[in-house]
Amino acid sequence: MKELLFSLTHFPKDELDEAELAAFRRAAKTCRGWILTMTTAANSGHPGGSMSSIEMYLLTYAVSDLRRQNADDINRDFIVISHGHTAPAAYSTLAYLGFFDPTELLGNFRRVGSPFQGHVERSVRGIDWASGNLGQGLAAGVGYALAQKKRQNNGHVFVLMGDGEQTKGQVSEARRIAVKEGLDNITALIDFNHIQISGFVEEVMPVKYKKLWEVDGWQVYECDGHDPSNIYSALKKAYEDQRPSVVFCNTIMGKGVSFMEAIPDFHGRALSKEQYVKAMEELGEDPSMLEDALRARKGPLPNGRAVYPTSLPIEVGNPFVYPPTAKMDNRSAFGKALANIGDLNYGKPVPVLVFDCDLASSVRVDEFAKKCPDWFIETGIQEHATATVAGASSCGGAVSVWADFGVFGLSEVYNQQRLNDINRTNLKLFLTHVGLDVGEDGMTHQCIDYCGLLRNLFGWKLVVPIDPNQTDKVTRWALCQEGNVCVAMGRSKVPVLTKEYGVTPFYDEDYVFNYGTIDMIRDGHDASVFAMGHMVYRALQARKLLEEKGVSLRVYGVSCPLALDDEVVTEAVKMGPIFTYEDHHIRTGLGQEMISKLQRLDLRGRVKPLGVWRFGDSGPSEEVFEAMGLDSKALVHCILQE
Incomplete structure (x- = not known):
């Protein structure tokens, strides 16, 4: 059966034959049983939308070239799932197609430590994007499609969506970007079952769904979302046309179980054990799977896929070095x-x-x-x-x-x-x-x-x-x-920061940036100021003013405020009071990070944060800093007060 589905990559034929149709129908029935089993075992999940969208999932994965063996490559098709709460349908499809063993799935859905989380995650092989709130999947699909275009790769991107999210503004933004960039390598499919968590979509927020896509320049198709032949034909047209395309798959919430069909309550509610047995009998599936799943739920956890960001090989050239006279x-x-x-x-x-x-x-x-x-x-x-x-x-x-x-x-x-x-x-x-x-x-x-x-x-x-x-x-x-x-x-x-005597740039051609490094810009022995970013030059102005009053200020330049160096902080605490100086909210920036750092290192010392304590005024920057008490004179006053 699986081999028949895999033979349909990139639409090698105009329509499905009877054997292929039978294979899809059998796959859909099996997956519906798995959907009910995993959600009932977890006593949690979204079975209704998963049941309505299962044919959409099976057809999409079948016609794409995404397979277990190439799931970590970038030279392939991508599938983005926007309505991530239909994770049971996604996971069932992947299990059926051999991405992992279904026995790993049924007892471990929404289990702590399992890769099969409640919404789809990239820790599951075959999932290309972890979905959060509804409405972001199309934009993610546009991103993948854009990358494929610019890399001159032939990969196609499929985006699976729900109908309730179609009113989201981000979806409209993504549609327009796709058309502007000429992304004919993207196809969206919408599970159009007319139900969202609060009821029927036409009542929650009525809009002209298809018109939204047409007005933004997408080619719109429509099909019976439970007829594999109909879905295949619509998808093939969308795949082959020269425009961004969307397929509205007309479906029924809870399809396959009579007492679940078209009932909003089953959008996000798992079946009771009694309902489960009745539903499985209707499907012709074995209800004893539930007991196996419940036992597996107490067993060892399955392993997920580790996903790591990677750097790409590009040339970054040689840095420009600007002289102290540069403005x-x-x-x-x-x-x-x-x-x-x-x-x-x-x-x-x-x-x-x-x-x-x-x-x-x-x-x-x-x-x-x-x-x-x-x-x-x-x-x-x-x-x-x-x-x-x-x-x-x-x-x-x-x-x-x-x-x-x-x-x-x-x-x-x-x-x-x-x-x-x-x-x-x-x-x-x-x-x-x-x-x-x-x-x-x-x-x-x-x-x-x-x-x-x-x-x-x-x-x-x-x-x-x-x-x-x-x-x-x-x-x-x-x-x-x-x-x-x-x-x-x-x-x-x-100003271009210079070394001690103002002749050469501090960050010259020999300087190498290392994340987390704190630079000692000027030494001193009475107190330390950790100045963030462009506040360093104001700290140096304050240092000159303090010298006239006999105070020696050490100035540190902080460019990585969320990765403060332990050794530098420890050394500064030993010397005396620490002042932090930032153009940022005083309660959430460098000052608080410094206080937290001292606590983590079990160090005792005085820390005085200077930062933004209210929304600022409108005017020239220097005047705004002065009004906020963040100019160099204010720093001098603060240090002398201590």
Whole structure:
């Protein structure tokens, strides 16, 4: 049976024959039994939508070339599941197709420590994207499709979706990006059973579902979602046309069990044991599977797939070194380094994709756009989809860079970046206009929470470069790293940091950036200030003023606030009081990280954080810093008070 399904890769025939139809019907019946068994054994899950979408799952995996043996490769088709609560259908399909043994699955669904979590995760072989809240899957599919296009690979991307999520704004954003980028290698399938958790979709939020897709430029098809022949024909048309396409699969919630069909209550409720036995009898499946599953639930856990982010082989070139006389902002140094990297790699096998949300000149990616037009992806003011598209494209074989204002690229899309973390993507996120250094734009544009937001996650690295020279080196470093990296910069020009006597750049041609390193910019013996990013030059101004008063201040430059070096912190505590100095929320940034570090190291010392304590004003940056009590004179006053 499985061999018949596998013979349909990339639609070798116009229609299915009777043997193939019989194979799909048998597979669907078996998988429905497994769906009910695993959800009843777990006493949890979403059986209704899983039952309605099982034919959609089986056909999609059958016609794709995704198989157990190539599931870790990037030169293949990708399948993204957006309605991740139908995990029982996804897992059943994969088990039936030999990705793993079904006995591993039935007793371990939603079990602590099992890879078969309640919503699909990449820890299961054959799952390409871990879904979170509804509405993100299409954007992930667009990311994979975009990477395949730019890599000149023939891989097709299928996105499986539910009907309730079609009202989500991120879905609309993703549709428009797909059309703009000419992604004829993506097909979406919608389980159109008309039911979501709160009732019927037409009552919860009525919209013209098919018109939404048509208006955005997609080719729309429709089929009977329980007829394998009908699904196959519609999918084949979608696969072969020259446009992004969607197939509405008309289905019935709880299909196959009479008392479950079209009943909203079974969207997210497992059957009781009595209901389970009755349902399995209707399906003609063996209800004794439940007892086997319950016994397995107490046995050893199955192993999942380990997913690791990878770095891709690109040239990053030699850093530019700016002289002390240079007048430059860090974002411009980033832009020049990025353009240089693009120039070195343009036309080579690994694409460097740079995403922009209508801010190219402000975030300094306009020079890259001119040098590498085919790798520059303008997505318009659509940040939610862009965050996911960029993240997923980094899993599909591209080096993905997204530059945006801090409030848009992180604060606004925190959940999308959280899912990028969960999915172990390789996104390089460059945030500009962070902190109070937005100046005249005012409090709505002040990203004063980026440290705290990334501190809540587990895989992101954060770098806040100190001057243009370090920014250049950090940019080249970031694009070679495995995993997600955020580089956060202000808006204003900053002095090029020099060595002690102001002749040569501190971050010269011999400097090598290492994540977590804290640089001692100037030595001192009375107190220490740990200044984050561009605040270093203000700390040096304060140091000069303190020298006149007989106070010797040691200045540390902190560019990695979430990875403070133990030895440096320990040394500073021994010397005397520590001051932290940041253009960030005082309760969630460097200051609190320093206090936590001392606690973890069981060190006792005085820490005085200086940072943002309210939303700032609108005006020139220097005046805003002064009003907030964060200029160099305020630092001097604080140190003398101690």
